[in-house]
Amino acid sequence: MDHSATTPVDRRVVEAMLPYLTERFGNPSSVHFYGQEARGAVDRARREVAALVNARPNEIVFLSGGTEANNLAIRGVCEAAAERGRHVITSAIEHSSVRGICDALERRDWEVTRLPVYEDGLVRVEDVRRALRPDTVLLSVHLANNEIGTVQPVAELGALVRERRAAGHKHLRLHTDAVQAPGRMRVDVEELGCDLLSLSAHKLHAPKGVGALYVRRGVRLAPQNVGGHQERERRGGTEAVALIVAFGEAARLAREELDARVEHMRTLRERFEAGVRERVSDVVFNGDRARRLPHISNVSFRFIEGEGLLINLDMQGVAVSTGSACSSGSLEPSPVILALGRNDELARGSIRFSLGKDTTAEDIDYVLEVLPRAVENLRRLSPLYQTKVSMADGGLRMAD
Amino acid sequence: MAACGWRIEKQEPLHSQSAVRHPPSANVKLPYSEAFKDHLANPRRAGELDRPDAVVEQINPVCGDRLRLSLRVRAGRVEAARFLAYGCAPTLACGSALAELLEGMTVEEAARLTRRDIVDALGGLPSRKQHAAALAVETLQAALQQLA
Numbered sequence: 001m002d003h004s005a006t007t008p009v010d011r012r013v014v015e016a017m018l019p020y021l022t023e024r025f026g027n028p029s030s031v032h033f034y035g036q037e038a039r040g041a042v043d044r045a046r047r048e049v050a051a052l053v054n055a056r057p058n059e060i061v062f063l064s065g066g067t068e069a070n071n072l073a074i075r076g077v078c079e080a081a082a083e084r085g086r087h088v089i090t091s092a093i094e095h096s097s098v099r100g101i102c103d104a105l106e107r108r109d110w111e112v113t114r115l116p117v118y119e120d121g122l123v124r125v126e127d128v129r130r131a132l133r134p135d136t137v138l139l140s141v142h143l144a145n146n147e148i149g150t151v152q153p154v155a156e157l158g159a160l161v162r163e164r165r166a167a168g169h170k171h172l173r174l175h176t177d178a179v180q181a182p183g184r185m186r187v188d189v190e191e192l193g194c195d196l197l198s199l200s201a202h203k204l205h206a207p208k209g210v211g212a213l214y215v216r217r218g219v220r221l222a223p224q225n226v227g228g229h230q231e232r233e234r235r236g237g238t239e240a241v242a243l244i245v246a247f248g249e250a251a252r253l254a255r256e257e258l259d260a261r262v263e264h265m266r267t268l269r270e271r272f273e274a275g276v277r278e279r280v281s282d283v284v285f286n287g288d289r290a291r292r293l294p295h296i297s298n299v300s301f302r303f304i305e306g307e308g309l310l311i312n313l314d315m316q317g318v319a320v321s322t323g324s325a326c327s328s329g330s331l332e333p334s335p336v337i338l339a340l341g342r343n344d345e346l347a348r349g350s351i352r353f354s355l356g357k358d359t360t361a362e363d364i365d366y367v368l369e370v371l372p373r374a375v376e377n378l379r380r381l382s383p384l385y386q387t388k389v390s391m392a393d394g395g396l397r398m399a400d
Numbered sequence: 401m402a403a404c405g406w407r408i409e410k411q412e413p414l415h416s417q418s419a420v421r422h423p424p425s426a427n428v429k430l431p432y433s434e435a436f437k438d439h440l441a442n443p444r445r446a447g448e449l450d451r452p453d454a455v456v457e458q459i460n461p462v463c464g465d466r467l468r469l470s471l472r473v474r475a476g477r478v479e480a481a482r483f484l485a486y487g488c489a490p491t492l493a494c495g496s497a498l499a500e501l502l503e504g505m506t507v508e509e510a511a512r513l514t515r516r517d518i519v520d521a522l523g524g525l526p527s528r529k530q531h532a533a534a535l536a537v538e539t540l541q542a543a544l545q546q547l548a
Contacts (some may be wrong), residue, residue: 305465308489311432311440324488344464381446381492383457383468383484 001367002319003203004146004180004296004354009246010205016249017207020242028239029230038241045248052251053178053197054188055214061231062244065211066179067097069198070140072213072224072235073175074101077138077196078110079222084171085135091115091123091152093336094142095177102140115141117339120288121150128157132164132172142177143192144185147323147336147352148287149296151185152176158193173219179203179211183254183261183357184293195219201243205357206250210243261357266294268355268364273297275368280375284346286337295355298323300337300346303385304378309351312374318367323350345384433523436493443492445499447482454546458539460531465491467539471502473547478502478510490525490532497521498536511544513537 020041026034028042043057050057063069078088090102092114102112113131115123123141132139139161144151154176161174175196181187183204189197197214201207215221221234228236254261276283282302301309306322313320323334324347332338333347342350353367379385432440448455452470459466465487472480481502483495497518502510515533519525525533 303486305487305489305491308440308492311437311489315437315441348464377441377443378492381443381484381495382486383466384486386448386484 001353001355001359001363002321003356003359004149004352005321006202006208007205007356008358009202009207010250010253012253013206013246013249017242017246020245024241026241028241038239041245041248042239042241045244045251048248048251048255049199049212050214052182052187052255053199053214054190055197056217058232059189059214059217061213061215061234062239062247063211063213063225063231063235064209064240065202066095066177066198066200068224069179069200069211069213070095070097070175070177071101072221073196073198073215074098074105074138074140075224076221076234077173077175077219078105080220081137081171081173085133085137087111087113087133087136088138088140089113089115089128089131089136090140091117091142092339093117093121093145093147094140095146095179098140098142098177099335117150119341120291121145121148121286121336121340122288122291123152125153125156125160128160132169134169136169137171138173138175140175140177142180143187143197144178144180144293145287145336146180147296147321147334147350148298148340149180149293149354150287151181151291151293154192154194161195162193180293182251183258184265184295185262186258189214189216196221201247201250204250204254206246207243210240210247212247257357262294264357265355265359268359268361269294269297271361272353272355272364272368275364276371279368279372284342286340286342286346286350297353297355298337298350299353300342300350301375302345302349303382303388304375305348306351308378309349309374312378313367313370316370316374318370321352321354323352324348431526432489432493435521435523436490436525439493439496439522440489443496445480445482445503446484446496448484449480449482452482454543456539456542456546458535458542460487460491460535462531463487465532465535467491467495467535469495469498469539469543471543471547473507476507478505478507488529488532490522490529491535493522494518494532494536498540502540507544507547510540513540 024037026038028039046057046060050060106112115127143154173195176194177198179200195216200211223234225236284300286298306324310322323337337347337350449470453473455470457468468484470482481499483499485492485495515537518533518536
């Protein structure tokens, strides 16, 4: 139940990549047969990843994953456009990698505007319009949120950016972190109107260690990995051929199976949420009900902390994530849940359940069997819950 | 093309098709001990006492964790101890371990309980979670002051 963290590698993906870990070990930069064989495989994968997001193959830069893609996009655009302006707009609920990059920019005298989100977890186009300044070089808003699954109005932002560019704001670029989206919704760079888009392979049943950045033709980007001619000088370093092949195969499968996967996950999530609503009291579902990915359900359980629930569920074979501070090692609970206007207790008690294409109805029913008991057991320990119970019952005490 | 000596045998599926699996096997290293998880799954002496001699609730100002402890003392000995806790898993487990340790102790013995005793009862705690044991000892000290 934690497919937003990562997904199991698909058997078909493993089979596609294995030859490139064994017999077909060439370096794509080599001119001889081994090299050309690897080059051909990387090119085929590039076409598949491009097709996944409706881009041209030469607009895809392979790299190590989502975090590197976000680094190359944001730092690359900012460095290349620094003499035009030093202002970036982003949202308050970006993935931690984008938040970290923006914090680092601020330390180097860039200005960053962080757009608020509302109770539905969505940014407003009007807020972006107000935040834009002549020296704004980049707008970076994720396509879908990794904790609550809300799908941001990126296509509307793309239209706004195009309108501004047509009006003379030529250095304004739009980046979107789409790591959570493929295989869960249709992603089309033309519809979105974005200039850069980050992808990660391990969220779509490929191994960890590979991702891609879509860079629209004509967008100036300062490479962050220099010293190699690979990826059209945009990312130096010998290509991870086997991983790239795996990514290509996973992209093909995600594209071809998209409708079936979405339907499957949405049906199971409805079963899950109906079950939670029926069996557990005092729960709050986080994020807009309609504009969200089909596989994420983020639930705040009142009166308890997420970490205790996570460990309880883990002991029963159910893996989830929590927005509580303890489990992330920070002192503050999830900034995403807090940004929705939820209080500290709801942020600390939030749990992300995220389904996958291979999740079954039996899995959901098993979770619905163990979850209410785990919540009840923790609430029995909670002074917040006991205060509520004793107020409701006019002073009920636990037996000695 | 020369063979490179590698051969991949057909394998069992790499992962179960089910998203829910059995609990990790014993050789998977988890950050918490078996004793810790047992306290979490089967908390000892949770709740509140009727007619307690001392009841206190302490809050960790940094992270907001809470621990409530109630004690009944007869003839200088802790006859009953109950706890309630809100916060991260170590705070819950420390409350459970504290209440279990306390029952049957003399008040003097209780006053000598340290963080180390609670951590040991839980089979250890990661270093960044030691504050949970500190909260437990602070709560105990506050309860003992109420008795005095």
